[in-house]
Amino acid sequence: MIEMIDVAAAVIVDENNKVFIARKRQGLSLEGLWEFPGGKIEQGETAPEAIERELMEEMNLKVAVGSYLGESVYAYQALTVRLIAHYSRIIDGDMRLSDHDRCEWVSPEELHEYTMAPADEPIRKLIENRNGSVK
Numbered sequence: 001m002i003e004m005i006d007v008a009a010a011v012i013v014d015e016n017n018k019v020f021i022a023r024k025r026q027g028l029s030l031e032g033l034w035e036f037p038g039g040k041i042e043q044g045e046t047a048p049e050a051i052e053r054e055l056m057e058e059m060n061l062k063v064a065v066g067s068y069l070g071e072s073v074y075a076y077q078a079l080t081v082r083l084i085a086h087y088s089r090i091i092d093g094d095m096r097l098s099d100h101d102r103c104e105w106v107s108p109e110e111l112h113e114y115t116m117a118p119a120d121e122p123i124r125k126l127i128e129n130r131n132g133s134v135k
Helices: 047-059 108-113 121-128
Strands: 003-012 019-024 038-040 061-075 079-093 100-106
Touching: 003 019, 003 047, 003 061, 003 121, 019 108, 038 047, 047 061, 047 079, 061 121, 079 121, 100 108, 108 121
Parallel strands: 003 079
Antiparallel strands: 003 038, 019 100, 061 079
């Protein structure tokens, strides 16, 4: 049986309705693919708590986690991921990338131009289906 893990993702939106995405760096799982940043939910942790911890660890960003957006389930070869997405906003920090090599602020209409990680793809579609307004 393939292991299933819960992963939390931050859909960070700025005041100009731009969405923050990051590209996994070479040498890591899903290298070269874009994603909504976040990470594995640890035992006893909620999705919002995981988002706060992961963005501090991986990007040196303090975020405020807002409402639930949606989730997706994707079976990769080695494991199945349940991705739980929440709206978030950056409230402090001097961004430093560790697991990513690039980041971009893009409009909802531009998201389809980026090759997203498979588990992130349904979240991208949820955002696109909001007719240009992310929130």
